[in-house]
Amino acid sequence: MLKIEHIGIAVKNIEESNNLFAKLFACQPYKTEVVESEGVSTSFFQMGDSKIELLEATNPDSAIAKFIEKRGEGIHHIAFEVEDIYAEMKRLEAEGFQLINKEPKAGADNKLVCFLHPKGTNGVLIELCQERE
Ligand code: ZN
DSSP, X not given: OOEEEEEEEEOSOHHHHHHHHHHHHTSOOSEEEEEGGGTEEEEEEEETTEEEEEEEESSTTSHHHHHHHHHOSEXXXXXXXXXXXXXXXXXXXXXXXXXSXXXXXXXXXXXXXXXXXXXXXXXXXXXEEEEOO
């Protein structure tokens, strides 16, 4: 794995949180994007070499809605950039980690992504991501 690409934070209201984090970081999000397939509305703040991703559910069945219902707002996942997501998924599966999706899928910010089940990673939801060509 190359670096922490971003940290995902689940929020109830992305407009309010954009304002809050813009104040905190003294910068505006560089992009906002709805990922319909995941039921999320996202925004990204550049933090040097890494990013902060805010996520708001766009429907009650979204994983973000369920997360907030269970645990409240807060850190939702840590995303690591990988060179070859297919190779890394194969390696981690062979190591006994549970992949939530068996094929890389299209994520926000022009990425291919795969999530590891948090029950195998000390409760931390981990995202692997690779820039799409
Ligand atoms: Zn993410």
